[in-house]
Amino acid sequence: MTVTQSAPVTSGASTAGRRPATARGCHNPPPHPRPTGRDRYTISEVAEHTGLSAHTLRWYERIGLMPHVDRTHTGQRRFSNRDLDWLDLVAKLRLTAMPVADMVRYAELVRAGESTFAAREQLLTAHREDVRQRIAELRGTLDVLDYKIDIYGDARRASERC
Amino acid sequence: MTVTQSAPVTSGASTAGRRPATARGCHNPPPHPRPTGRDRYTISEVAEHTGLSAHTLRWYERIGLMPHVDRTHTGQRRFSNRDLDWLDLVAKLRLTAMPVADMVRYAELVRAGESTFAAREQLLTAHREDVRQRIAELRGTLDVLDYKIDIYGDARRASERC
DNA sequence: CTCTTGCCTGGAGTGCACTCGAAGTCTCTA
DNA sequence: TAGAGACTTCGAGTGCACTCCAGGCAAGAG
Incomplete structure (x- = not known):
């Protein structure tokens, strides 16, 4: 089993999000205080x-x-x-x-060694496109939310005035 | 009792699975050519x-x-x-x-009439926060993807040279 | 030696968001 | 008037990503 680890993820911040029981609070605790x-x-x-x-x-x-x-x-x-x-x-x-399943596929490529660099790059590039598109979609929805929230806010303020 | 996971994960997958026809291409066609x-x-x-x-x-x-x-x-x-x-x-x-379930809740509010404007606004505002945070997370991941893709790209180009 | 704690495995169960099937009714075209 | 096809309901099935359980082993504390 060669050591062809995928490129290291040194960027060591902000893995914190989304856990079920804990961390529902507002502050971000240090993401992983990995003991040295x-x-x-x-x-x-x-x-x-x-x-x-x-x-x-x-x-x-x-x-x-x-x-x-x-x-x-x-x-x-x-x-x-x-x-x-x-x-x-x-x-x-x-x-x-x-x-x-896609992550498993990527993991398999990593295990298979350096010969799969190109395939890994391709997989990640495709996924990056997906993510970019998702961000665009989310932005679009954000616009709709802004619009509707405005409407409700206006209505509320109007009714508060009279 | 199922608020365990905040579940950004699951439905994204199923969303990607369906919706084969629309929006898979590059240009956004008019979303719904609703016959007038x-x-x-x-x-x-x-x-x-x-x-x-x-x-x-x-x-x-x-x-x-x-x-x-x-x-x-x-x-x-x-x-x-x-x-x-x-x-x-x-x-x-x-x-x-x-x-x-949240959408159903919103639909109920809509059905209940104007008295629920405030509640609807609140629901949408909370969701907007979620969406904003999701976008931030996606951006963070995009950075990681960029980083890794760069590494693989460098490795590939290096091996092509020799 | 017993008790507790932590870990192991394989397999079954859960929740979500659909997705499909069966059996029957209705509508449209020829 | 016949046949194709679209529609109805209710309930069961599917795929994903976990989540849990039963039954058992190993090590340290008392």
């Missing part, structure tokens, strides 16, 4: 760190969305910093509603 | 017009996402231009991955 000097994390540590459940992390591995995670001699998972980097990328892609 | 001078459309006309299936249109009505659609004396639906307007709005909101 460590390289082996239990599944629950990773769960806490990423906001994914342990179930989901196992499921990711099962469907091929995670590279092989290291194990202890008793079979427990020990995630590396590299694994966390990968999960950060997955989180980003998930935010863009990339289908899991 | 008419105000009664069969379900299949509306299906064609909106890109939704007839099944979905009936389902919308069943769950309260459509106002009462007019019927012929034999019980067949005849959609009005007003209905089409409503469906256009629903389509916009759907693009933003607003949960159907």
